[in-house]
Amino acid sequence: MRRSLVALSIGCAMSVISSRSNAQGTLGAQGFGYPPGQLSVFSRSLGGATGETDPLSPINPAALALMRRGGMYLQSEQERRELESGGQTGSMNIYRFPLFLAAVPIGSRGVLGVSYSTMLDRTWGTEIRGSTSFEGETVSFTQSFQSEGALNDVRFAGSWALRDNLILGAAVHLFPGENRLTMSRQFDDSLTFAPLGDTSTVNYWGSGYSVGLLWRPIRTLTVGASGRIGAKLDLKEADTLKATAKAPSRFGAGIRWDVPGLTAAFRVDRTLWSDMKGLGSAGANPEDAWDLGVGVDAVGPQIFGQHVTIRAGARRRTLPFLADSQQVHETAFTLGTGAPFARGRAQVDFFVERASRTAGDVDATERSLSFGVGFTIRP
Amino acid sequence: MYGLRNRFVGIAVLAALVSGAVACSEDLNGTAGCPSLCPEQRVDSRDTVLDAFVSVDTTILGYPAIGTESRLLVASRGDTLDARAVMRFDTLVQHFTRGGTDSVIYTVDSAGVNVLLDTTGTKATQPVTIELYDVDTTAVDTAVSTALALFRPDRLIGSKTYAVTDLKDTLRVPLDNDKVLEKLRGTEPRRLRIGFKVASSASAQIRIISREGGGAPTLTYDPSPDTAVHSVINSATSLTPTDNPTLKADLTDYQIVAKTLSGSAGTLLGVGGLPAQRTYLRFDIPARLIDSSTVVRATLLLTQVPATSVDAGDTLTIYPQVVRAGLGVTDVGRSAGILNIPNLEIDSLRLKPSDGGVRAVEIVGALRQWKAVGLTTLQRAIVLRSSTEGASAPAVFFYSTDADPSQRPRLRLTYIDQVQFGVP
Structure with a gap:
């Protein structure tokens, strides 16, 4: 059973995660990768502020109950990442499908759902020029490293509305993943020196569980809180178990204020990435990270007879893996919109995000421009 | 209204497609932030020098096989080298057509042999006489002693002396018309087998491009005084031995070495010379180095012995070529003839x-190919041979594994065991 689940999840990973990258260093994708945040396009538009109260974001299992009709959701993102360091600029494009979710109603008060989301996206590529000396003879080479794949979160969640204003949820998490790494070194003198090429595949398998609640003390205010406890997380290389650590636990809370035509939200999240300590080398030891977000969603003008919403958000967080021994800080500003179509049976949402990342006194700034689209289909 | 909604759906789908299409395009390269912000860049290489890696090293004679030479050296280098060539014209046209009527050739005029020269092999300081001999015999004419015995005055059927400046890429040597006619009208077999020899007051040599090298030598003559009758052109052909079609074709033209100072290499490894030599080296490299690691550089170190051969001051191009013989080929001499083309894996x-x-x-x-092929198929061997094998006199010699340890072949390897990446 476990093997089939692994196969299933890897199959999903291979079909869902797709990326193209090229060469540069990175601030955000050090260590085991960059955490996109497991947020839907809607929540991303609000700086992640609605993560705890959003049924499409696999954060708080209790929020799933808000999808009372059930449905499916698919999200696509592309990110253009630029790193400026030492007067040089490099860029890369990353394309990912970071989130898929499906839910079915159970009676009038319950909802069951399964989701697949990217927890750590280890997609990067570097290309450097270098030289090496053989018996006093110096030869130049071009060296490329590429990594693709991710550590993912497959969540099986259920939620139940105890009362009209109180919903509880629980979920079981599986953390499958695969990183496919390739390297090549091509010497300028290709007749004398053979090219070097190597590949490595790293697999992950872990588990965890989470619980959460949604409470609406008054009609206009919703409070959400959730926590995920990580269990064992294994790392295998070439089918050999190399390391075992814990899947990262996380805890968060959010508040959402709804009045007709306007929603405002705030969220704070703490992910204990240090649970993964020991999974990689000492240089890839993760640090616990904070994630703060605030955002608004307002009814905008009518387009093609449909009201579209205008969303804006800001987000400030730390990233789990150090860059040049310094913790990376990310600040992001987002804009988004969305509208229903197909007589309300479907919804499309967009966001655009501008983020910048810095790491202490490291002479480097990473800027990214992300664009995402999410489709929701409801029966 | 519903149409407007459909349009909105279309726009949304289009936006998603555009998102995918744009994202899939590659972008410019950059190196910003590397190496400090480039994850996992360590590649550690190791060096080693192997002294005992050769399982077989020997000098092979007999290449190129007789008749397969691409160039035919005709040389008269005093006491150091005497080389000659033979061309067979076993099929000669014996009739001509005039006014729609076939006639037997009764007279011959302007007979001659036409050959192409590889002028890079021409060495002459004084006028050179090219002598052509009738070397046809019922004996085995590929035997050197038999053939040499036929280069005598009573068999001389043509000659011409050329100024050095006249030795250009095309050469026509006249033949004695009467002797050609005698061949055409004489007893069977009506054929001409012509031996080439050079003579000069100084050291001299020419290099003829053979049929295998694309030279297409011809023998021509005018079969009639009537100028309306075209000259007859005979291509070089061989009709013997009848039981070996390959050898029969090869022997259309071939090399004979009458005298040479390029003797046996002895315990040395020889390359080039006349008769030509090849060096065969079979490797026995630990499998962990070839198969379990990545060799990025492999340098075969050979110690060259100064030679006093003919033209020892000339530069000789040597092709190290990978042997493609299978493990089942136990004859080293035969293995040394089954090779990849030059300059494919190894530079000259x-x-x-x-x-x-x-x-x-x-x-x-070569090591890359051996790794790709594996241990159980092909010999892990290389051959060193001259680019003008069989058609030039200089020879290069190297110390073999029989020499003093400091002079034996060595193999310097730079390899990478394993790139440490994958787990960050």
Whole structure:
């Protein structure tokens, strides 16, 4: 059973995660990768502020109950990442499908759902020029490293509305993943020196569980809180178990204020990435990270007879893996919109995000421009 | 209204497609932030020098096989070298057509042999006489002693003396018309087998491009005084031995070495010379180095012995070629003839035979191929041969594994066991 689940999840990973990258260093994708945040396009538009109260974001299992009709959701993102360091600029494009979710109603008060989301996206590529000396003879080479794949979160969640204003949820998490790494070194003198090429595949398998609640003390205010406890997380290389650590636990809370035509939200999240300590080398030891977000969603003008919403958000967080021994800080500003179509049976949402990342006194700034689209289909 | 909604759906789908299409395009390269912000860049290489890696090293004679030479050296180098060539014209046209009527040739005029020269092999300081002999015999004419015995005055059927400046890429040597006619009208077999020899008051040599080299030698004559009758052109052909079609074709033209100072290499490894030599080296490299690691550089170090052969001051191009013989081929001589084409895996060397010292042959291409093919199929061997094998006199010699340890072949390897990446 476990093997089939692994196969299933890897199959999903291979079909869902797709990326193209090229060469540069990175601030955000050090260590085991960059955490996109497991947020839907809607929540991303609000700086992640609605993560705890959003049924499409696999954060708080209790929020799933808000999808009372059930449905499916698919999200696509592309990110253009630029790193400026030492007067040089490099860029890369990353394309990912970071989130898929499906839910079915159970009676009038319950909802069951399964989701697949990217927890750590280890997609990067570097290309450097270098030289090496053989018996006093110096030869130049071009060296490329590429990594693709991710550590993912497959969540099986259920939620139940105890009362009209109180919903509880629980979920079981599986953390499958695969990183496919390739390297090549091509010497300028290709007749004398053979090219070097190597590949490595790293697999992950872990588990965890989470619980959460949604409470609406008054009609206009919703409070959400959730926590995920990580269990064992294994790392295998070439089918050999190399390391075992814990899947990262996380805890968060959010508040959402709804009045007709306007929603405002705030969220704070703490992910204990240090649970993964020991999974990689000492240089890839993760640090616990904070994630703060605030955002608004307002009814905008009518387009093609449909009201579209205008969303804006800001987000400030730390990233789990150090860059040049310094913790990376990310600040992001987002804009988004969305509208229903197909007589309300479907919804499309967009966001655009501008983020910048810095790491202490490291002479480097990473800027990214992300664009995402999410489709929701409801029966 | 519903149409407007459909349009909105279309726009949304289009936006998603555009998102995918744009994202899939590659972008410019950059190196910003590397190496400090480039994850996992360590590649550690190791060096080693192997002294005992050769399981077989020997000099092979007999290449190129008789008749397969691409160039035919005709040389008269005093006491150091006497080389000659033979061309067979076993099929001669004996009739001509005039006014729609076939006639037997009753007279011959302007007979001659036409050959192409590889002028890079021409060496002459004084006028050169090219002598043509009738070397036809019922005996085995590929035997050197038999053939040489036929280069005598009563068999001389043509000659011409050329100024050095006249030795250009096309050469026509006249034949005695009466002797050609005698062949055409004489007893069977009506054929001409012509031996080439050069004579000069000084050392001299020419290099003829053979049929195998694309030279297409011809024998021509006018079969009639009537100028309306075209000259007859005979291509070089061989009709014997009848029981071996390959050899029969090969023997259309071939090399004979009458005298040479390029003797046996003895315990040395020889390359080039006349008769030509090849060096065969079979490797026995630990499998962990070839198969379990990545060799990025492999340098075969050979110690060259200064030679006093003919033209020892000339530069000789040597092709190190990978042997493609299977493990089942136990005959080393035969294995040395089953090779990949030159310059495919290993670059050529240019050496002066009179020089000495350590020479480096970069053979990493061979190791890559051996790794790809595996241990159980092909011999892990290379052959060193001259680019003008069989058609030039200079020879290069190297110390073999029989020599003093400091002079034996060595193999310097730079390899990478495993790139440490994958787990961050």
